[in-house]
Amino acid sequence: MTEDNIERVLSVLRRVEGLADVTPETASVQRLGGLTNLVYRVETGERSVIVRIPGDGTEEYIDRAVEIHNTKVAAKTGVAPRVLWDDAASGNLVCDCVEGIVTMTPDLFHSRSGAPARAGAALRQLHDAGEPFKFRFELFSMIDDYLKVLSTKDTELPEGYAGVVAEAEPIKKLLADKPGALVPSQCDPLCENFLDDGVRMWIVDFEYSGMNDPLWDLGDLSVEAGLTDAQDLEMLTAYFGKAPTDEQIGRTVIYKAMCDLLWTLWGLIQHADDNPAEDFWAYAINRFERCKALMTDPAFADHVEAVRRG
Numbered sequence: 421m422t423e424d425n426i427e428r429v430l431s432v433l434r435r436v437e438g439l440a441d442v443t444p445e446t447a448s449v450q451r452l453g454g455l456t457n458l459v460y461r462v463e464t465g466e467r468s469v470i471v472r473i474p475g476d477g478t479e480e481y482i483d484r485a486v487e488i489h490n491t492k493v494a495a496k497t498g499v500a501p502r503v504l505w506d507d508a509a510s511g512n513l514v515c516d517c518v519e520g521i522v523t524m525t526p527d528l529f530h531s532r533s534g535a536p537a538r539a540g541a542a543l544r545q546l547h548d549a550g551e552p553f554k555f556r557f558e559l560f561s562m563i564d565d566y567l568k569v570l571s572t573k574d575t576e577l578p579e580g581y582a583g584v585v586a587e588a589e590p591i592k593k594l595l596a597d598k599p600g601a602l603v604p605s606q607c608d609p610l611c612e613n614f615l616d617d618g619v620r621m622w623i624v625d626f627e628y629s630g631m632n633d634p635l636w637d638l639g640d641l642s643v644e645a646g647l648t649d650a651q652d653l654e655m656l657t658a659y660f661g662k663a664p665t666d667e668q669i670g671r672t673v674i675y676k677a678m679c680d681l682l683w684t685l686w687g688l689i690q691h692a693d694d695n696p697a698e699d700f701w702a703y704a705i706n707r708f709e710r711c712k713a714l715m716t717d718p719a720f721a722d723h724v725e726a727v728r729r730g
Contacts, residue, residue, distance in 0.1 A: 474511035484511035490629040521615040529645035536651040540658035542621040547603040555630035566685035573692035600633030609641040639675030670726035680711035
C-alpha cells in the first residue's frame with residue numbers, strides 16, 4: 421500500500437458520517453481480493469468498514485447507480501452488509517464489514533459442512549426481497565452486448581464460439597416460452613461473493629444484479645463452486661424447503677451451461693483490457709470448454725425436456 425493509495429481510500433471514507441477526521445495514523449488499510457475493483461478493509465478505532473473503488477474501464481459494462489440501488493435493497497433483507505455511503509457518479513461505496521466470517525472458495529464449499537445448504541438459504545432470502553431490483557438481467561441480450569464491446573477491442577473469440585451460440589438458440593426459445601419468475605437476483609454468484617460464519621451466509625457484490633429467474637443464481641453458483649450432484653440437491657432442497665422437481669433441476673442445469681457461455685465473453689473483455697488479476701484468456705477458454713462439455717452431455721437433452729414439460 422502506497423501513501424497515495426491509502427489517501428485515496430481515506431478520502432472516500434471521510435464521506436461517512438463520524439469518519440470525517442480519519443487519518444493514516446488513526447486507520448489501518450488492508451487490500452482485499454477483487455478481480456476488477458479495488459476493495460479495502462479499513463479499521464479505525466473499534467470500527468471496521470469495507471471501501472470499494474471501481475476498477476478502470478468497468479463503466480463500460482456496469483451501471484453503478486443500478487448496482488448501488490440493488491445493494492441497498494439486498495441489505496434491507498439482512499443478507500448483505502449495510503451501505504454506509506455511496507456515490508453513483510464515481511461508483512465509490514462504503515459498507516459495514518461483516519465480522520467472524522470466511523470468504524468462500526470452491527474448496528471451502530466442499531470442506532465446510534452444510535455450505536451448499538447455507539448458500540441456498542441465503543439466495544432464497546435475497547430472492548424473497550419485497551422490493552424489486554433495478555435492471556432486467558437478460559442472458560442473450562447481455563451476450564449480444566458483450567459481443568459488441570468485444571468488437572471494439574483487439575481480441576478474438578474462442579474457436580467455435582459462434583456455433584455454440586447458434587446451438588443455444590433452441591434454449592433461448594425454450595426459456596422465452598417457459599420463463600421463470602423474475603426475482604431480485606445476484607446474477608454473478610462467485611464463491612468469493614459468499615461470506616460464511618458456519619451458521620449463515622451473507623452475499624456481497626451486486627455489480628451484475630437484476631431481476632432474473634432465481635435458478636440462474638443457483639446454477640451459476642454450482643458451476644463456480646464445482647458442486648457435485650449431491651451438493652446441488654442439498655443447495656436446491658434448502659432453497660425450496662423440499663426436494664426439487666425435475667423441471668427445477670433441469671432449469672438449473674441449463675443455466676450452468678448458459679452462465680459459462682456468458683462469462684466466457686466477460687473473461688475475454690478482461691483479457692482485452694489487460695486486467696492483471698489473472699490469466700483471463702485461460703479463464704475464458706476453460707469456461708467455454710466446460711459449456712460445450714455440458715451441452716454435449718447426453719443427459720443435457722433430458723434436462724431440457726424436463727423444462728419443456730414443465
